[in-house]
Amino acid sequence: MEQVNTTIDNLKKILIENEEISTLLNPESLSLLENHIKQAKRIFFVGAGRTGLALKMAAMRFMHLGFEVHVVGETTTPAILENDLLIVGSGSGTTSTLVLATEKAKKQNATVIAITADEHSKIATLSDQIIAIKAAVKTDFGISASEQYAGSLFEQSVLLILDAVFMTLWQKSGLTKENLWPKHANLE
Numbered sequence: 264m265e266q267v268n269t270t271i272d273n274l275k276k277i278l279i280e281n282e283e284i285s286t287l288l289n290p291e292s293l294s295l296l297e298n299h300i301k302q303a304k305r306i307f308f309v310g311a312g313r314t315g316l317a318l319k320m321a322a323m324r325f326m327h328l329g330f331e332v333h334v335v336g337e338t339t340t341p342a343i344l345e346n347d348l349l350i351v352g353s354g355s356g357t358t359s360t361l362v363l364a365t366e367k368a369k370k371q372n373a374t375v376i377a378i379t380a381d382e383h384s385k386i387a388t389l390s391d392q393i394i395a396i397k398a399a400v401k402t403d404f405g406i407s408a409s410e411q412y413a414g415s416l417f418e419q420s421v422l423l424i425l426d427a428v429f430m431t432l433w434q435k436s437g438l439t440k441e442n443l444w445p446k447h448a449n450l451e
């Protein structure tokens with residue numbers, strides 16, 4: 264690592280990279296995701312590492328909006344079934360536990376939407392629909408789509424894009440901030 268910038272300059276770089284991601288998204292795939300979220304009986308989220316953390320943050324927002332939401336791996340998460348939606352996030356699209364979760368969900372006739380940086384990956388191929396994020400994956404060493412370390416840009420984008428999807432659905436719901444507030448955790 265030869266270049267050392269100020270932290271503010273690095274923050275600006277991160278914001279610019281995320282801005283660039285927004286220009287490369289397919290709006291139709293986002294509309295389809297919104298429709299699947301609205302129609303699903305229950306929404307399951309699965310991801311590993313930092314991608315999983317970003318998905319957990321997004322999952323909470325959809326719960327605030329009134330959807331039945333589950334995070335795969337939590338002790339209270341039930342079996343996925345037909346009419347459920349699995350949103351799987353994986354930059355590489357190859358993380359083995361997520362490949363297995365995708366296969367299992369498909370076997371149960373659930374709908375699977377993959378958010379991934381590799382539209383030709385195993386997880387992308389298995390899924391019903393993909394949200395392609397043109398970010399670097401964690402093993403893109405050397406020159407890549409991001410100056411950030413590993414899958415950072417992808418992981419940030421997962422949260423930002425799902426927050427944007429939440430915002431669209433929230434605006435369409437006509438609900439106010441006050442309407443959503445009773446769903447906010449009160450045991451914290």
Ligand SMILES: O=C([C@H](O)CO)[C@H](O)[C@H](O)COP(=O)(O)O
Nearest residue numbers: 312313314353354355358401413
């Ligand atoms: O935690 C992660 C990160 O790369 C650490 O720098 C990833 O999110 C985790 O390894 C999962 O990877 P993907 O399935 O490729 O998103």
